[in-house]
Amino acid sequence: xRLTAFSNYALRTLQFAALRAPARTRxxxxxxxxxxxxxxxxxxxxxLGREGYLETRRGRGGGFTLARPPEAIxxxxxxxxxxxxxxxxxxxxxxxxxxPLIGVCRLSKALAKALDAFLASLDAVTIADIAANxxxxxxxxxxESDADQAxxxxxxxxxxxxxxx
Amino acid sequence: xRLTAFSNYALRTLQFAALRAPARTRxxxxxxxxxxxxxxxxxxxxxLGREGYLETRRGRGGGFTLARPPEAIxxxxxxxxxxxxxxxxxxxxxxxxxxPLIGVCRLSKALAKALDAFLASLDAVTIADIAANxxxxxxxxxxESDADQAxxxxxxxxxxxxxxx
DNA sequence: TTAAAGATAGACGCAGGATATATCTTTTGC
DNA sequence: GCAAAAGATATATCCTGCGTCTATCTTTAA
Numbered sequence: 001x002r003l004t005a006f007s008n009y010a011l012r013t014l015q016f017a018a019l020r021a022p023a024r025t026r027x028x029x030x031x032x033x034x035x036x037x038x039x040x041x042x043x044x045x046x047x048l049g050r051e052g053y054l055e056t057r058r059g060r061g062g063g064f065t066l067a068r069p070p071e072a073i074x075x076x077x078x079x080x081x082x083x084x085x086x087x088x089x090x091x092x093x094x095x096x097x098x099x100p101l102i103g104v105c106r107l108s109k110a111l112a113k114a115l116d117a118f119l120a121s122l123d124a125v126t127i128a129d130i131a132a133n134x135x136x137x138x139x140x141x142x143x144e145s146d147a148d149q150a151x152x153x154x155x156x157x158x159x160x161x162x163x164x165x
Numbered sequence: 166x167r168l169t170a171f172s173n174y175a176l177r178t179l180q181f182a183a184l185r186a187p188a189r190t191r192x193x194x195x196x197x198x199x200x201x202x203x204x205x206x207x208x209x210x211x212x213l214g215r216e217g218y219l220e221t222r223r224g225r226g227g228g229f230t231l232a233r234p235p236e237a238i239x240x241x242x243x244x245x246x247x248x249x250x251x252x253x254x255x256x257x258x259x260x261x262x263x264x265p266l267i268g269v270c271r272l273s274k275a276l277a278k279a280l281d282a283f284l285a286s287l288d289a290v291t292i293a294d295i296a297a298n299x300x301x302x303x304x305x306x307x308x309e310s311d312a313d314q315a316x317x318x319x320x321x322x323x324x325x326x327x328x329x330x
Numbered sequence: 331t332t333a334a335a336g337a338t339a340g341a342c343g344c345a346g347g348a349t350a351t352a353t354c355t356t357t358t359g360c
Numbered sequence: 361g362c363a364a365a366a367g368a369t370a371t372a373t374c375c376t377g378c379g380t381c382t383a384t385c386t387t388t389a390a
Binding site for chain 2: 001003011015035090110111120121122125130133
């Protein structure tokens with residue numbers, strides 16, 4: 001049982017934006033920080049923008065910021081968005097189900113209940129919560145500058161500082 | 166987020182064995198019932214036998230039964246066995262972690278806690294629980310004979326009745 | 331008008347899991 | 361003791377979802 005890297009990076013993108021607020025964050029910053037390809041974060045930012053979690057802005061000086069207060073975005077709702085339908089087992093998806101026990105199977109129900117417990121636990125956690133220890137996180141993200149946005153601009157393709165995330 | 170079919174069938178194998186108890190169950194019965202290849206259930210029965218959940222017996226008249234009372238086997242422990250290490254995100258596996266936030270990241274901790282909630286929910290469910298409504302389950306598994314083991318023997322390769330599971 | 335930024339499209343690779351086949355060993359019944 | 365029935369074991373192959381990459385377009389500010 002594993003979450004997709006897509007979900008993981010989506011949450012880290014929001015966490016990063018919360019840390020940078022009220023300044024804007026750029027896609028390349030996050031991609032460089034993780035040492036991964038731009039395209040991943042591009043897709044994530046695009047989706048989160050469409051769904052009203054990020055305010056994106058094109059062009060020079062652009063970037064994105066949280067579209068809502070971080071206390072108003074829960075980890076659970078992001079996972080519901082990025083992880084696709086949560087079908088732990090085949091029989092949770094009626095159209096393709098082949099199990100004749102459907103409707104009377106208590107295993108299926110127990111699994112659904114456990115999934116609810118999982119999501120409920122994450123519904124109680126917000127982006128503000130996972131960005132609360134700002135100092136410690138920023139120290140890891142950009143060891144040289146603690147609380148302000150990195151001043152030096154970076155080119156598109158060249159990985160400049162690779163501070164990791 | 167999805168469980169493997171392997172885990173799903175492992176639980177159904179135990180559920181089936183509980184329903185059949187104290188009679189023995191054969192691998193082919195379950196494979197035929199699901200309409201899947203023998204090899205899947207073979208691997209599962211072998212593992213569950215090795216780990217002390219099933220008593221297996223070779224040869225004519227062989228098959229397997231639960232090695233413990235069904236109340237003493239929880240769904241959670243089976244999942245821990247069959248699902249491999251539960252690493253929801255990359256950073257939960259220290260050897261391959263690349264995230265510099267490791268140790269201070271509250272997202273990582275929140276995910277671990279949610280996973281605990283998931284497993285705790287399933288630790289409270291036993292094989293006895295998911296086989297409790299015996300009548301309803303058996304009616305679906307073998308519509309013609311309700312409470313006794315199907316009398317007709319079935320050959321190895323030929324799918325005979327395909328009652329589904 | 332140029333550089334910096336997000337938006338969009340599409341191709342490709344690949345690991346894990348699902349599926350299948352073949353054969354060996356053990357046990358019982360005749 | 362032989363044959364049939366059952367689990368044990370090994371190996372091969374397919375396939376889907378996810379991750380990865382490249383290229384190009386559009387918007388915006390200096």
